[in-house]
Amino acid sequence: MSTDKTVAYEVAVPVGGAPDVVFVGVGAIGLPMATRLKLGGHRITAVDPFPTARAKAEDTGLSTAASILEVLPFSGVVVVMVATAAQLSELVTTALGVGAVLPDQTWIVMSTVGPDAVRIEAGRLSAAGARVLDVPVTGGVARASTGELTLFASGDRDVIEEERQLLGCLGTVRVVGTAIGEGQSVKVVNQHLCSIHIVAAAEALALAARLGLDPGAVLDLVSSGAGGSWMLNDRGPRMLEDTDVTVTSTIGIFVKDSNLVATAADQLGADIPLLRAAQERYTRAVELGLERRDDSRVIETYQVEATARSDAGER
Amino acid sequence: MSTDKTVAYEVAVPVGGAPDVVFVGVGAIGLPMATRLKLGGHRITAVDPFPTARAKAEDTGLSTAASILEVLPFSGVVVVMVATAAQLSELVTTALGVGAVLPDQTWIVMSTVGPDAVRIEAGRLSAAGARVLDVPVTGGVARASTGELTLFASGDRDVIEEERQLLGCLGTVRVVGTAIGEGQSVKVVNQHLCSIHIVAAAEALALAARLGLDPGAVLDLVSSGAGGSWMLNDRGPRMLEDTDVTVTSTIGIFVKDSNLVATAADQLGADIPLLRAAQERYTRAVELGLERRDDSRVIETYQVEATARSDAGER
Structure with a gap:
């Protein structure tokens, strides 16, 4: 398997009038x-x-x-x-x-x-x-x-x-x-993991808040250990900001990609309960009007439910 | 928040007859x-x-x-x-x-x-x-x-x-x-993430196999990128070995710990769909007789289902 990296360079290459x-x-x-x-x-x-x-x-x-x-x-x-x-x-x-x-x-x-x-x-x-x-x-x-x-x-x-x-x-x-198809298949596995890890980070930080902990402190405590993931490190801090945080990738992208993973798995009869659970959260985030927001805002699906339960309990 | 590390040392300390x-x-x-x-x-x-x-x-x-x-x-x-x-x-x-x-x-x-x-x-x-x-x-x-x-x-x-x-x-x-309780609460969040990330790795590698890919090659391709996690790196290679792989932590431990996370979340009314999905896989692994096996063997819950479906299709 090749892992070569050809470094991009800035040079003036003489080319003709037609695009290549x-x-x-x-x-x-x-x-x-x-x-x-x-x-x-x-x-x-x-x-x-x-x-x-x-x-x-x-x-x-x-x-x-x-x-x-x-x-x-x-x-x-x-x-x-x-x-x-x-x-x-x-x-x-x-x-x-x-x-x-x-x-x-x-x-x-x-x-x-x-x-x-x-x-x-x-x-x-x-x-x-x-x-x-x-x-x-x-x-x-x-x-x-x-x-x-x-x-x-x-x-x-x-x-x-x-x-x-x-x-x-x-x-x-x-x-x-x-x-042909092997590149896409690897991407399917990659998006399977990315879809789940973003939601796992959201669920964990929402749980930390419910436990009465400071989610930012917990992020610092757990992200460098066995609970760590690339997505926890990258998306975690943005989950602790507000709904208008800078968009690096939208909820809509993960609606599309988690659906694509589910479709590929369905055609093969592969069991994907964790992906299904993550997919449902992205869908719910769209229902909350978050489709164009940063994908880290999937955490709001947890906050809404916590608030709804809290409101119900107060009545 | 302190992050001090006191390095352990080997010295002969004079002590009396009673334990300290x-x-x-x-x-x-x-x-x-x-x-x-x-x-x-x-x-x-x-x-x-x-x-x-x-x-x-x-x-x-x-x-x-x-x-x-x-x-x-x-x-x-x-x-x-x-x-x-x-x-x-x-x-x-x-x-x-x-x-x-x-x-x-x-x-x-x-x-x-x-x-x-x-x-x-x-x-x-x-x-x-x-x-x-x-x-x-x-x-x-x-x-x-x-x-x-x-x-x-x-x-x-x-x-x-x-x-x-x-x-x-x-x-x-x-x-x-x-x-008191804050240490345990942080551990709950840590085990929430660990429980999910192990199963996510298993589900992804099982999906890679179903997609016709070499799971070892896929592990190498995705683990260093945005789909990466500590657990994917640590447990992934053992998932590609056999059921007798060296035990570092048992399925039984994660039955206990995922139940503990679920209990803590239930008491707070916290929503934890991903943890639930992971918890179910550990329980299923016990049903398959894997309780004392390495927790990476949760992947066998996916392989069994794939085999069962394949067998059913052949009849």
Whole structure:
């Protein structure tokens, strides 16, 4: 298993007028990724149907297009960072519908869409002659901006090696297998753990408060020991702030990702009681109007119940 | 909040014929703790009703007694490392029943018994004139042996300071508060997280296998990132071994501790869906005959279900 990291660099690379990368989906995480690729010397066209996303991309000096149709025919790499499997499917349908010059294209799917979706869409693209890699990423917006994402890369090893410079602009490439879907499967396990660990941290800190302890002191006491987790350290402090705390990743993302984990597990008949419990908390947080808030605010689902019980007891 | 660590040392301290520490409960974790205190210069009498536990203690050079009655009247420190709240209650009843010279005794409750139990028993001991500290520990047998436990100490600050040399023989003293029960409360939160994180690791690695991935490779890929936890790193590798893997802490311990967390939460009306899901897995592991196995073997509850479903599908 390779753990190489190609350090991103800032150089002026002479390029022609045509893009060598079409980057589809320049949202919160896509835009800093596209910017890293530009810093790495690539000529980018950023594709996004949303005018505000395109405007932000143009502010950072990227060329933009509202649809992939505007850049076809195209020879080079298509990086896909759309939000959902449905958007990926629609993108592929659009590209294939105009008989794109796919033998000259390498598609790198970096969205988290689940193993089934990437297998289906990779199959359609491959049948049209394109090369495809399945490379979901983890690390969030902060690490996307610094080129320190972790990339779970699967697909043909020769194609991965051909794209190693490009991938290396974004972070550390971990080659997880040769089959399309393996990258997404690793991401499923990763999101399983992340989904649970955030809620576990919220449940623990809410319990600490109910026990009459200072949650901040408890966080300090337990986070460095056997109860510690990356999420407890990262999200814990934000759980102790208020609902308007800076958003690093939304509740909505974990509604999507915990559903994606549950769907993948259901198809395999895998038992996932802890993930189910976590998933329910994200859903409840949306019901409380927290969808666009930082995912750490899932702790409010515990506080609301504590308050409701307390109110009921007082009557 | 103090984070001092008094380093344990090996010196010959001249002492008289009487013990200065009565150590009650020299089981898997109690014996190495008592041995650390002896290395720290204390004269120990190890009390344990189980002949095999006493035999092991004698093998390490400790004096032993089958009941605390054999060492009463006694002036000094009583360290309590029994397994359950019921055993603590019985011990206190026994000691109080003979009108022990409690004004000369300091009791340090280090068992994990929950905040209510320690408050009740500390109340009885204090009424008889004893000084009491609530000091549950975390770190397991391995760290007990090296004097690297973490001690969540609560109680009168002067008494904690008086016992700092003794406590320092066992590990790092974290003073969590002045009220009896605060140490146990912090331990409740710690065990809440530990209970969930072990099962989360098992569920994730079982899911990885169902996804057709190599769970060992996935462990390597996800444990250093946002999905990481202390338990995933520590228990994960043992989950990938077989049922006879070396026992560091048993399933039985987490049945006890997850029940203790649930009881404390229930009394407060605190919502703990993730802990409930984890608790159920430990209970199921006992039903599978795994009570004395390493707690990492909770993963077998997932494997059994996968096998059962697979068998049903083949019929």
